[in-house]
Amino acid sequence: MNNTHALAEFLAGLRYEDLPASVVEYTEELFLDWLGSALASQNRHPIPLFQRYAQRMGPASGKSRVLVDGTSTSAYFAALVNGASSHLVEQDDLHNSSVLHPATVVFPAALAAAQELGKSGPELILASVAGYEAGIRIGEFLGRSHYRIFHTTATVGTLAAAVAVGKLLELDSRQFVNCLGSAGTQAAGLWEFLRDAADSKQLHTAKAAADGLLAAYLTADGLTGAQNILEGEQGMAAGMSSDVDPSRLVDGLGTRWALCETSYKFHASCRHTHPAADALLGLMQREGLRHGDIAQVTTRVHQGAIDVLGRVVVPQTVHQAKFSMGTVLGLIAVHGKAGLVEFEEFSLSDAEVSAFRDKVSMQLDAEVDGAYPRRWLGRVDVLTTDGRQLHGAIDEPKGDPGNGLSRAELEDKFRRLLAFAGQRSEAEADRLVQASWRLHQLSNLDDFH
Amino acid sequence: MNNTHALAEFLAGLRYEDLPASVVEYTEELFLDWLGSALASQNRHPIPLFQRYAQRMGPASGKSRVLVDGTSTSAYFAALVNGASSHLVEQDDLHNSSVLHPATVVFPAALAAAQELGKSGPELILASVAGYEAGIRIGEFLGRSHYRIFHTTATVGTLAAAVAVGKLLELDSRQFVNCLGSAGTQAAGLWEFLRDAADSKQLHTAKAAADGLLAAYLTADGLTGAQNILEGEQGMAAGMSSDVDPSRLVDGLGTRWALCETSYKFHASCRHTHPAADALLGLMQREGLRHGDIAQVTTRVHQGAIDVLGRVVVPQTVHQAKFSMGTVLGLIAVHGKAGLVEFEEFSLSDAEVSAFRDKVSMQLDAEVDGAYPRRWLGRVDVLTTDGRQLHGAIDEPKGDPGNGLSRAELEDKFRRLLAFAGQRSEAEADRLVQASWRLHQLSNLDDFH
The missing domain is CATH 1.10.4100.10 (2-methylcitrate dehydratase PrpD)
Structure with missing residues (x-):
């Protein structure tokens, strides 16, 4: 059989x-x-x-x-x-x-x-x-x-x-x-x-x-x-x-x-952006950062994220914006979330989101790639405008079974x-x-x- | 462009x-x-x-x-x-x-x-x-x-x-x-x-x-x-x-x-069988052979024929018989053609067709394979029951543009x-x-x- x-x-x-x-x-x-x-x-x-x-x-x-x-x-x-x-x-x-x-x-x-x-x-x-x-x-x-x-x-x-x-x-x-x-x-x-x-x-x-x-x-x-x-x-x-x-x-x-x-x-974007989005959000909350404090973000990702997201540099449509790592992180940094409303209103025409988008890059990470696809780890390296190197990490993006959504x-x-x-x-x-x-x-x- | x-x-x-x-x-x-x-x-x-x-x-x-x-x-x-x-x-x-x-x-x-x-x-x-x-x-x-x-x-x-x-x-x-x-x-x-x-x-x-x-x-x-x-x-x-x-x-x-x-x-079978079928038919007509005169047939074919036809050894259905090189050649040898009626009536249950089927093998041929898929060459080596080695060859199976069908x-x-x-x-x-x-x-x- x-x-x-x-x-x-x-x-x-x-x-x-x-x-x-x-x-x-x-x-x-x-x-x-x-x-x-x-x-x-x-x-x-x-x-x-x-x-x-x-x-x-x-x-x-x-x-x-x-x-x-x-x-x-x-x-x-x-x-x-x-x-x-x-x-x-x-x-x-x-x-x-x-x-x-x-x-x-x-x-x-x-x-x-x-x-x-x-x-x-x-x-x-x-x-x-x-x-x-x-x-x-x-x-x-x-x-x-x-x-x-x-x-x-x-x-x-x-x-x-x-x-x-x-x-x-x-x-x-x-x-x-x-x-x-x-x-x-x-x-x-x-x-x-x-x-x-x-x-x-x-x-x-x-x-x-x-x-x-x-x-x-x-x-x-x-x-x-x-x-x-x-x-x-x-x-x-x-x-x-x-x-x-x-x-x-x-x-x-x-x-x-x-x-x-x-x-x-949880976020209204491609799931490949979620681990980094949650890691950045956690880091910004922990450190009390605002988007203007951030000079550069390197997301350390699995290869699949690069394959799927790597094509989109400057999104032309709202749907494409959902596959733009920079745009998703820009919405998170500037507006605190990346929901449907934020995508509709801010993903293409908001100058602060666009400016943040250009600060974001993706880099293949051996640990993240090794854990994928079983676990979707979020890792971000942030350089602040005052020259600090900070790191954000989450192991279970919001919505994963270990970090799920209640019925409410x-x-x-x-x-x-x-x-x-x-x-x-x-x-x-x-x-x-x-x-x-x-x-x-x-x-x-x-x-x- | x-x-x-x-x-x-x-x-x-x-x-x-x-x-x-x-x-x-x-x-x-x-x-x-x-x-x-x-x-x-x-x-x-x-x-x-x-x-x-x-x-x-x-x-x-x-x-x-x-x-x-x-x-x-x-x-x-x-x-x-x-x-x-x-x-x-x-x-x-x-x-x-x-x-x-x-x-x-x-x-x-x-x-x-x-x-x-x-x-x-x-x-x-x-x-x-x-x-x-x-x-x-x-x-x-x-x-x-x-x-x-x-x-x-x-x-x-x-x-x-x-x-x-x-x-x-x-x-x-x-x-x-x-x-x-x-x-x-x-x-x-x-x-x-x-x-x-x-x-x-x-x-x-x-x-x-x-x-x-x-x-x-x-x-x-x-x-x-x-x-x-x-x-x-x-x-x-x-x-x-x-x-x-x-x-x-x-x-x-x-x-x-x-x-x-x-x-x-022309024949009611997979096209990969047609070159060999026409080559065998031509050889039998030329030499005046009957199916009982034939001890063995080696069809020299392109790789695609082996890929598509090689799976079927003993066909169980009429449709599968159309993908059996041995059955197709058996119908040609025993009944002179391999049309819809021959498939329905003789492809599964005719003992002479089945016996002929078992005499047929496929062999990859460099010349035939090299010409494919532009040209579908038919090559058969036949061993007769009285020990003769005969060869049949056609370069354009019936139905090809150079050997086409008239409106009639x-x-x-x-x-x-x-x-x-x-x-x-x-x-x-x-x-x-x-x-x-x-x-x-x-x-x-x-x-x-």
Whole structure:
């Protein structure tokens, strides 16, 4: 039995009763966190393009809901639009060691299919856990070399989404192998778009969610797929990685709940900026520094941060600013935080932020790089205008499981995301919060629209 | 200006009036040839799965037609189902040096979009030419290393389909760059399925056509993509090839019509078997051999043939038999041909074919491998039962441009494909043949259903 078959056995056998209460609760929290991200991008480019595409190519109505506009459609197009919309504001969750953003691919597919199939809250939770557990392990398996070129959330996300929908469709282990085969052979997504600030990130998550859903539905109807898509001679590892670790695929199945290792995003920027941002914030608070006191900041980072962030020197768009280490640290230094509002108002046109940006550089650090991706260490060297050399360090960025967000903090983040979009009433926010906290009791998912 | 921009300039500027008459005529011929393949798979697994998926996820009706069942739907789902259906019987065209099957990805997307947009025959021809010209060059660019792991018709097919639909949407050169970016970042498809005889080949062509169409429609509505998806540091070449040849991307644009280099398939098997099949057939005819006279056949082949065909020892399905060199040569030796009917009736259960299969081996040949993929040379060494060593050789398999099919032969092939499916009357076949031969005059594409 290869690792893919072992993983499939686990997925097929997983029951809601097997989930520890902490896993169920954490899933509800991740779900609410995702919901906020999916709603925050309402009316923001390029999300309306996906909405119009769904209207043009899809049915006039259906059982699944497009969150940003409340319309109904088929599961496929709901997964597509919700997948696009939940990754735009860069506030969705991240699993460190897989460098996978699970929520933005798993929940759009799972919720769309669950609504279409008339499933319950516990069934959605079980399916989502399956998607997280499989996706995180496949991301870890594919390793760092994969992430250098490929956007793991796009590629691995296709399989994670397929697994979640497959669980809703009650696939058996043989079908899960086929489903992984059909999802894996659709896995795509290149980082090249980053240097142009192009819209592909939304395309990636949209397609990962929708393609994964397609793989699962076709599998349930009888489509077969490669039996060893992950490790085979012409499979994903062979084509898209040079440092795979097969043992990760089955690491702690049933005992290690990888879902609970997932981090929340506190800052509204690329997660690769967060460790340095927290380290700088801590240092400035400790030393009582203001941004004008700082002459130079060297962030000591892992290679992945340089690969993803190194392209952006002077950001041209708000989205690109979220991938600019200098801009993120400038917002932190000048405005004390790097939330959605700060990005909108200050990331491009604020002269003090721009001036601070030019003081920031990135440097590869052996300790930080060695710990990555398991741990995302934050290290900054600051030279003050009066000539002092100071050092800031954090070992767990805010939002990591050891430095997490409480339910109250998550509610607050959710309400801020909805306020940012400005389209939902407080009553609607309340309804969505309450429904998320009762997800384990819900007999249907009609509340989520 | 990088090569992608140069290619985009050419695509945006290409006009119907620029096409030589021979290109227009060849496009009509390729179109009819494709139509036959798309219809031949009616009711054959896994095509009904895609039909049901389109019905479940798509609109109840639309302006585009699903060929295998005559239903109407949106352009997206017509491209999906027609893309799946036209590659199943292994009779669709192939371009040698790119190892791309252009028809099965370009025409499904182009016809679906053209019908949806109310375009004319000449507009469909122009769009298809654009798709072929771009796709073939991108396939050549990505080289042999790409094809070792990735199914070029799936990956490059996504871009070819996107270009064809983009031309129908009248994209300008800037938009074509974006369109290639959005298509390239969706490009996926691994050969791993082959060893399991899984259904992924149909998934690949379905998704290439549909994903390419999606890229074009979203681009026309404003989606941006990577500006250098092909050659950029985190683009397709970086992630999916180790022997790219950038000069191929712009090779002879406007003077070399790569579309006219496309080969028709004569045998109903993987094209990698055709050179040896023709060489064996020629040898047997020349020497007056019968299959019982042959003790052993060594086919001298290029590496790509071993990569694709080497997995199948004893085929378990008709589709897998099409990738078995021994079975194909067995059909040729025992039954004189390897058409759809021979595969259905004799490829799995005929004892003489199975016995012949076991006499066949493949051997890498330096001359054949050196000529590939530009030329597909056929070389067989035959040991007869009475101890003679004989050699067969052909330099252009039947169907190659230098050894092509006449319109009468194409019509005959088309009618045989429809007869194989058994669902269409002769009058319907006539209508489709006549419409294809008048494609350059048609004001709409309503005849194609």
